[in-house]
Amino acid sequence: MTTAKRDTYTPESLLSVAVQVFNERGYDGTSMEHLSRAAGISKSSIYHHVAGKEELLRRAVSRALDGLFGILDEEHARGGRAVERLEYVVRRMVEVLTAELPYVTLLLRVRGNTGTERWALERRREFDHRVAGLIKAAADDGDVRADVEVRLATRLVFGMINSIVEWYRPDGRGMGEREVSDAVVQLVFSGLRRDQ
Amino acid sequence: MTTAKRDTYTPESLLSVAVQVFNERGYDGTSMEHLSRAAGISKSSIYHHVAGKEELLRRAVSRALDGLFGILDEEHARGGRAVERLEYVVRRMVEVLTAELPYVTLLLRVRGNTGTERWALERRREFDHRVAGLIKAAADDGDVRADVEVRLATRLVFGMINSIVEWYRPDGRGMGEREVSDAVVQLVFSGLRRDQ
Numbered sequence: 001m002t003t004a005k006r007d008t009y010t011p012e013s014l015l016s017v018a019v020q021v022f023n024e025r026g027y028d029g030t031s032m033e034h035l036s037r038a039a040g041i042s043k044s045s046i047y048h049h050v051a052g053k054e055e056l057l058r059r060a061v062s063r064a065l066d067g068l069f070g071i072l073d074e075e076h077a078r079g080g081r082a083v084e085r086l087e088y089v090v091r092r093m094v095e096v097l098t099a100e101l102p103y104v105t106l107l108l109r110v111r112g113n114t115g116t117e118r119w120a121l122e123r124r125r126e127f128d129h130r131v132a133g134l135i136k137a138a139a140d141d142g143d144v145r146a147d148v149e150v151r152l153a154t155r156l157v158f159g160m161i162n163s164i165v166e167w168y169r170p171d172g173r174g175m176g177e178r179e180v181s182d183a184v185v186q187l188v189f190s191g192l193r194r195d196q
Numbered sequence: 197m198t199t200a201k202r203d204t205y206t207p208e209s210l211l212s213v214a215v216q217v218f219n220e221r222g223y224d225g226t227s228m229e230h231l232s233r234a235a236g237i238s239k240s241s242i243y244h245h246v247a248g249k250e251e252l253l254r255r256a257v258s259r260a261l262d263g264l265f266g267i268l269d270e271e272h273a274r275g276g277r278a279v280e281r282l283e284y285v286v287r288r289m290v291e292v293l294t295a296e297l298p299y300v301t302l303l304l305r306v307r308g309n310t311g312t313e314r315w316a317l318e319r320r321r322e323f324d325h326r327v328a329g330l331i332k333a334a335a336d337d338g339d340v341r342a343d344v345e346v347r348l349a350t351r352l353v354f355g356m357i358n359s360i361v362e363w364y365r366p367d368g369r370g371m372g373e374r375e376v377s378d379a380v381v382q383l384v385f386s387g388l389r390r391d392q
Contacts, residue, residue, distance in 0.1 A: 083389065135388070144388045148379045152371055155363055156356050156383055163355025175348055183344045187352055191387035192331070192340045193279065 007045040011059070014039060014049050018056040019102045027057055027106070028113060054116050057106075061120040064107040067096040068127050082137035083144055089131060090188055093161050094181040098168055105165040128154060157188055203241040207255070210235060210245050214252040215298045223253055223302070224309060250312050257306060257316040260299040263292040264323050278333035279340055285327060286384055289357050290377040294364055301361040324350060353384055 009017075021030050021038045032053060036043045050056055071077055076088040097104045107124065110117045132154040138144040144153075161184060168180060205213075217226050217234045228249060232239045246252055267273055272284040293300045303320065306313045328350040334340040340349075357380060364376060 086388075138388075143390055145382065145386070145390045148382050148388075149371070149375070152375065152379050153383065153388060156359070156379060157388070159359025159362070160352050160356040163352070163359055166355070167351060175345070179345070179348065183348045183352060186341065186344050187349065187387065188383075189387045189389040190341070191383065191385045192282075192334075192344075192349060192353070193385040194339055194341045 007041045007048070009039065009041065009045075009049060011049055014046070015056060015059055015063075016102075018053070019060045019106055022057065022060070022106050023102055023109070026109070027053075027117070028111070054114055057114075058116045058119075060103055061107045061110060061116070061123075064096075064100055064103040065120070065123050065127070067100050067103070068093065069123075071096060072127075072130055081143065082134055082141050086131075086134040086138050086144070087185060087189060089134060090157070090161070091181050091185050093131075094164065094184050095177065097161065097164055098170060098177040098180065101165065101168065101170060108162050108165060128158060131158070160184065160188065203237045203244070205235065205237065205241075205245060207245055210242070211252060211255055211259075212298075214249070215256045215302055218253065218256070218302050219298055219305070222305070223249075223313070224307070250310055253302075253310075254312045254315075256299050257303045257312070257319075260292075260296055260303040261316070261319050261323070263296050263299070264289065265319075267292060268323075268326055277339065278330055278337050282327075282330040282334050282340070283381060283385060285330060286353065286357070287377050287381050289327075290360065290380050291373065293357065293360055294366060294373040294376065297361065297364065297366060304358050304361060324354060327354070356380065356384065 017039045018035055021034055025034060030053060032043050032046065035046055035053060035056070039046065050059075071089055071092040074088075074092065077085050077092070079085075107120060110120045110124075112118050112121050132150055135144060135153055135157075136150045139146050139150060164180060164184075168174070170177070213235045214231055217230055221230060226249060228239050228242065231242055231249065231252070235242065246255075267285055267288040270284075270288065273281050273288070275281075303316060306316045306320075308314050308317050328346055331340060331349055331353075332346045335342050335346060360376060360380075364370070366373070
């Protein structure tokens with residue numbers, strides 16, 4: 001029995017509850033009943049806002065994808081030497097990831113069981129491809145090492161950045177967003193070894 | 197209805213089937229019924245080999261953990277400058293991960309709902325801690341950059357290495373194990389940027 005509260009949700013605040021539930025239970029494991037309980041409003045109240053859970057998923061991953069693709073339209077991602085644009089994009093990826101943590105976490109966990117999930121995976125691949133293109137251009141300029149294959153380098157760099165969702169918590173007690181983005185840029189571009 | 201086949205399993209071959217099912221369905225989502233169906237033998241035949249699914253989990257994550265901790269006992273991990281030991285350990289981590297792919301994948305997905313899972317998480321933390329100690333020692337020697345905090349560097353390096361389970365497939369069609377371990381060592385120690 002759900003103790004229904006008055007529905008004062010906006011599309012944004014309902015989305016924020018749904019994303020939390022999706023991240024905890026997995027999208028597949030979440031029912032409208034779970035969403036109704038977490039939000040404290042009836043299922044029909046939820047249907048007043050959205051057509052169903054897939055629409056909530058689409059809105060949530062769109063928010064993450066818009067944040068990521070938005071980076072590529074920013075001035076420093078569009079002009080200048082490829083390696084500098086790449087550095088800018090890597091830093092901004094960490095910033096978007098930490099700022100939109102639950103949304104990016106959900107995006108990274110999408111499996112591909114529904115049309116919306118497959119669309120999200122396709123968009124993720126497109127974003128990866130755009131960043132791979134920047135690594136390729138920087139390698140062609142001679143600014144990035146040529147002895148690591150571009151696709152492999154892209155996967156490893158994304159692996160490092162995406163792993164941040166596993167431990168970063170913006171509660172002010174752990175590491176700050178700036179410390180994390182600085183560290184990623186240092187490691188991705190210069191590695192651990194101190195210059196001799 | 198299960199079409200039971202003659203039980204010709206060894207503990208090893210049964211474990212290999214179980215790990216595959218755990219990785220596909222998640223450990224929590226796997227029942228003895230699922231294991232029985234995947235193995236093609238009755239549940240009681242499985243109980244002839246093991247006490248239950250938690251024993252299978254313990255054996256599987258032990259195999260991954262033994263592989264990882266084994267690295268630290270190898271000669272090149274014990275003698276020499278810290279930065280060289282660290283480089284050796286990073287390369288061997290990638291090798292163990294690719295050689296024991298399903299077992300390490302399972303280890304990395306452990307959530308902590310059962311005693312065995314909590315024990316596995318504890319051992320993982322211990323391994324991370326040992327590697328963090330090497331990074332710290334190499335920084336104290338002046339061989340590793342001091343401007344990235346050790347705990348953060350450890351997390352990011354593990355993030356890069358662990359992400360390999362998401363895409364590496366040892367089917368001979370994609371990248372080879374050597375190409376991957378070389379790339380990880382290059383990126384972790386020297387980064388993407390080409391020396392000027």
